[in-house]
Amino acid sequence: MVNKVNSRLFSQAQKVIPGGVNSPVRAFKAVGAKPIFIEKAKGQYLYDADANKYIDYCLSWGPMILGHARREVLDEVRKVMAKGTSFGIPTKLETQLAKMIVQAIASVEKVRLVSSGTEAVMTAIRLARGCTGRDKVIKFIGCYHGHVDYMLVQAGSGAMTFGAPSSPGVPKDFTKHTILLPYNDPGTLKKAFDKYAGKIAAVIVEPVAGNMGVVPPEKGFLKALRKMCTKNGSVLIFDEVITGFRVRYGSVQKLFGVKADLTCLGKIIGGGFPIGACGGKASLMDNLAPQGKVYQAGTLSGNPVCVAAGIATLKLLKAQNPYPSLELAAQRLCGGISEALAERRVEHTINRVASMFTLFFNPGPVTDYTSAARSDTARYAGYFTAMLKAGIYLPPSQFEACFVSTQHTRKDLSKTVNAVRKIVF
Numbered sequence: 364m365v366n367k368v369n370s371r372l373f374s375q376a377q378k379v380i381p382g383g384v385n386s387p388v389r390a391f392k393a394v395g396a397k398p399i400f401i402e403k404a405k406g407q408y409l410y411d412a413d414a415n416k417y418i419d420y421c422l423s424w425g426p427m428i429l430g431h432a433r434r435e436v437l438d439e440v441r442k443v444m445a446k447g448t449s450f451g452i453p454t455k456l457e458t459q460l461a462k463m464i465v466q467a468i469a470s471v472e473k474v475r476l477v478s479s480g481t482e483a484v485m486t487a488i489r490l491a492r493g494c495t496g497r498d499k500v501i502k503f504i505g506c507y508h509g510h511v512d513y514m515l516v517q518a519g520s521g522a523m524t525f526g527a528p529s530s531p532g533v534p535k536d537f538t539k540h541t542i543l544l545p546y547n548d549p550g551t552l553k554k555a556f557d558k559y560a561g562k563i564a565a566v567i568v569e570p571v572a573g574n575m576g577v578v579p580p581e582k583g584f585l586k587a588l589r590k591m592c593t594k595n596g597s598v599l600i601f602d603e604v605i606t607g608f609r610v611r612y613g614s615v616q617k618l619f620g621v622k623a624d625l626t627c628l629g630k631i632i633g634g635g636f637p638i639g640a641c642g643g644k645a646s647l648m649d650n651l652a653p654q655g656k657v658y659q660a661g662t663l664s665g666n667p668v669c670v671a672a673g674i675a676t677l678k679l680l681k682a683q684n685p686y687p688s689l690e691l692a693a694q695r696l697c698g699g700i701s702e703a704l705a706e707r708r709v710e711h712t713i714n715r716v717a718s719m720f721t722l723f724f725n726p727g728p729v730t731d732y733t734s735a736a737r738s739d740t741a742r743y744a745g746y747f748t749a750m751l752k753a754g755i756y757l758p759p760s761q762f763e764a765c766f767v768s769t770q771h772t773r774k775d776l777s778k779t780v781n782a783v784r785k786i787v788f
């Protein structure tokens with residue numbers, strides 16, 4: 364692997380962009396490496412500035428489920444783009460994408476489009492607070508919901524804590540209404556609802572956690588959330604920015620037999636363009652301005668180019684239903700990796716839900732943030748670097764999800780497993 368141009372580009376970027384990147388994890392700091400700079404991508408492959416080619420299992424953090432530069436998506440984008448790229452006035456495309464989302468997710472009757480997952484979460488939480496007249500929000504440790512102030516919280520000591528800001532620049536006053544609980548632990552949930560009776564506006568959760576590495580919900584966890592929210596008049600928010608249209612066409616709610624009050628979407632529904640969405644029952648959603656009093660807005664919300672890419676992506680996913688084969692590919696890949704590591708007696712756990720998975724260097728089980736954090740991150744760094752050298756791009760952090768796209772072939776999967784076999788741990 365040549366790294367000459369990549370290195371030069373990184374030096375140049377660092378001079379004019381903080382840390383040389385526009386989102387922190389891209390700097391490869393968590394794996395003690397320097398970032399590669401991407402020149403182009405096609406299908407399952409990335410090509411960097413030094414002309415190295417990689418099999419991509421990060422897929423822009425999830426959106427590129429159909430692979431990069433998918434012809435059908437690009438054709439739609441080009442067609443729409445030629446007619447103008449932003450109007451700040453409604454287009455019928457927005458209704459079309461909203462309709463597709465409403466048809467795909469039973470708990471969503473109306474949906475507001477925004478420009479990022481962070482904004483989708485901001486919208487959901489303001490709406491929940493506005494509708495309940497309450498301030499407190501329960502969040503689970505290890506779940507990520509974007510970079511908005513009151514979600515950038517870290518746990519103090521003890522099982523149930525108020526969030527302390529996890530970043531300078533976030534006033535304590537802004538996180539004092541965020542209650543942090545461990546994932547997969549319904550016992551603490553009941554305690555929190557008892558302690559803050561009548562004060563909890565919402566519970567927000569990644570129904571399959573993807574941002575502490577993949578952690579599936581244990582049996583009964585999501586149902587317990589549903590039950591407590593219903594009983595206490597709190598809004599249950601599923602942050603499905605990753606899982607929406609990734610695990611199946613639509614939401615994981617059907618899979619787990621639990622309906623959320625509000626669903627946040629992003630990533631896949633933009634087909635590689637910036638987008639987010641917040642949806643739910645009409646009676647809730649109609650509280651958003653201009654119908655209701657809860658304010659929310661965006662200059663580029665519902666941007667026609669992003670929406671066109673989203674529509675084209677969802678159309679293909681619906682028509683081709685690639686989900687069973689995506690799952691099979693991920694299953695095969697995880698099985699192969701696990702076998703290769705077991706042969707070498709490398710302690711590990713692989714958590715997988717459909718086509719999203721994480722290899723933890725940790726004997727497991729990994730069921731929450733505490734157990735995920737026991738992983739050997741130095742070993743992950745070595746693994747990441749060795750795989751990169753072998754032409755395989757993984758997320759540059761232990762605590763992220765890997766994804767499979769419809770374009771990954773059996774040959775790609777075998778090549779990946781063979782690369783794991785050759786790593787010197």
Ligand SMILES: *Cc1c(COP(=O)(O)O)cnc(C)c1O
Nearest residue numbers: 479480481507508509602604605
């Ligand atoms: C990516 C992500 C977000 C934030 O979305 P952005 O588009 O990066 O703002 C929110 N929630 C979850 C679960 C995510 O994975």
